[in-house]
Amino acid sequence: MEQTAIDPSQVKGWGIDADVRNDPTYPIKRRNNGEHAGYSWVRPSQQPISVEILHSNERPNVSATFGTSTPPAGLSGVFRRIAFRYSESSYGHWLPLMLADRIGVMEGVLGDLVRGHVPNFFGELGWKAEWQHNRKSLMGRILFGALMIAALTGYFRGRRE
Amino acid sequence: MLAMNYRGPLRVRIDDKPMPEILHPQDAIVRVTRSCICGSDLHLYNGSVPDTRVGMTFGHEFTGFVEQVGEEVQKLRVGDHVLVPFNIACGKCVFCEQELYGNCHESNPEATAVGGIFGYSHTAGGYDGGQAEYVRVPYADVGPTVIPQGMDPDDAVLLTDVVPTGYQAAEMGGIQPGDTVVVFGAGPVGIMAARCAWLFGAGRVIVIDHVDYRLEFVKNYAPCEAYNFRSLEDPVVFIKRTTGWLGADVCIDAVGAEAAGSAMQTLLGRKLLMQGGSATALHWAINSVKKGGIVSIVGVYGPIDTLVPIGNVVNKGLTLRANQASVKRLLPRLIQHVQNGVLNPKALITHRVPLEYVSDAYRIFSAKLDGCIKPVLLPPSARS
Structure with a gap:
């Protein structure tokens, strides 16, 4: 069905109850209703797109500036590219991104090892601070972890035998 | 540089990373002098914000000296000591305007x-x-503000986020003289929201949290009434009772995605990441405010759906502002x-x-160790 634009001034009663004070955006927004003209402002100059930038399909372009940190790469990058086929309103967008984030963690560890760097997990987790300020709880958690590993090892060894 | x-x-962890470069004519490169860890950084740290990529450097609350400017930058000069708002804003689009x-x-x-x-x-x-140590700052003529002479850099760095976010939380509450304002969360933003609620004429300010040392701090700093929800049978009933059984005039969610207090919200929002965070504070805010009241949200949530009692928002005729x-x-x-000592x-x-x-x-900030309220990171050049 073809839609035609409606001239509001021809609509009976148009605007008779309008009240500019009825504006819950005050004082956060200095309202000028510029949005009514759509995406039509004079844009800042475009930052050269020197790395792969995935942009939301809810906008027609890459914003005038953007961050160039960690462009998509590897298997996580594949999932990120898939995600950007879907809108921000879709789980098809967010779920692949969350999966990509988890894959990225594994890629990060592998990347470290390939570069000859063995990650210091305890250091990265800030366990030194835990040891200094929360020793009892840290030791409890370590003990709990050790017991769980021992129990699981015992269980699987028993099943094998 | 260290990052x-x-x-x-x-x-x-800390690593050596390449120095940032001017990538746009309105960029500046800033040598950092102070950089805070924000409560909202913990959402990233916990892995709950989608598209948080390994290798990234966090940090949106910082001050620093301008080291280099792009060819279109007119207001900033090399050597200026600036505080940099956490928002990156072009100043030209219809929203910035x-x-x-x-x-x-x-x-x-x-x-x-x-x-x-x-x-x-x-x-x-x-x-x-x-x-x-260094950071690229886009639209350098728009956001960065030269730190006024005589201002303590520790005050300046908190003007990049904590103070404006706490202030806007109170501002969005539309507080009228005499109103009872309840702030959920006694983190830095909640503390500042409680302090700022008085500036709008609140008649009573109540803060709810579960960390005793923070409640003690806010009680003296704001000043305000401060309650540990773990010692209350039901915080919503407590608020109703203490406000003459009608509810608060304004409730502020200054917690966001990491809220404690509900096993179901914690499981779905923090452990399984099946919603945009644990919305316990927002749930309590909606249910604690009076009919026709206002709920102001500055707590940060992820972009996916989050369980909140939206039916109560409708039936109570609430105004949500965020x-x-x-x-x-x-x-x-x-x-x-800040300059006037307010x-x-x-x-x-x-x-x-x-x-x-x-x-x-x-770790100290995330696990609330050692009485931590707000940590600030100091790069080597800022310590010499």
Whole structure:
């Protein structure tokens, strides 16, 4: 069905109850209703797109500036590219991104090892601070972890035998 | 240069990273002098913000000296000591023109629901942040503000986020003289929201949290009534009872995605990541406010669906107001409040940590160790 634009001034009663004070955006927004003209402002100059930038399909372009940190790469990058086929309103967008984030963690560890760097997990987790300020709880958690590993090892060894 | 490097949930470290470069004619490069860890950084740290990529540098609350400027930068000079709002704003788009600097449309290609934010995942533009020795600052003529002479840099760094966010939380509450305001969350933003509620004429300010040392702090700092929800059978019933059984006039959610207090919300929002965070504070805010009341939300949530009692919002006729703080809009007034001694932001800083110990700083802040309220990271050049 073809839609035609409606001239509001021809609509009976148009605007008779309008009240500019009825504006819950005050004082956060200095309202000028510029949005009514759509995406039509004079844009800042475009930052050269020197790395792969995935942009939301809810906008027609890459914003005038953007961050160039960690462009998509590897298997996580594949999932990120898939995600950007879907809108921000879709789980098809967010779920692949969350999966990509988890894959990225594994890629990060592998990347470290390939570069000859063995990650210091305890250091990265800030366990030194835990040891200094929360020793009892840290030791409890370590003990709990050790017991769980021992129990699981015992269980699987028993099943094998 | 030294920079914080995210390696996965709960894992961060300090690394050598390449120096940032001017990538746009309106860029500046800033040598960082102070950089805070924000409560909202913990959402990234915990791995709950989608598109948080390994290798990224966080940090959206920082000050520093301008080292280099792009050819179109006119207002800033090399050597200026600036505070940099956490929002990256172009100043030209229709949203910036209406002072919605937290909603800029020309700073984030990856999502339309949020403007660019320094060091806050690719969902907020993919910019490396200020927990580093140097940082690239886009639109340098718009956001960065020269720190007024005589202002303590510790006050200045808290004007980049904590103070404006706390202030806007109170502002969005539409507080009228005599109103009872309940702030959920006694983190730095909640503390500042409670303090600022008085500036709008509140008649009573109540803060709810579960961390005793923070409640003790806010009770003296705001000042206000402060209650541990673990000692209350039901915080909503408590608020109803203490407000003559009608509810608070204004409730503020200053917690966001990491809220404690509900096993179901914690499981779905924090452990399984099946919703945009644990919305316990927002749930309580909606249910504690009076009919026709206002709920102001500055707690940060992820972009996916989140369980809240929306039916009660309708039936109680509530007004929900929310946004990322529009730092640039608020700065002139807030600088004045700090200079006049009305606000004392630096009192929130409990920990000054060398940037090199960033992993420990995150752990201390995240696990609320050692009485931590606000940690600030100091790069080597700022310590000499």
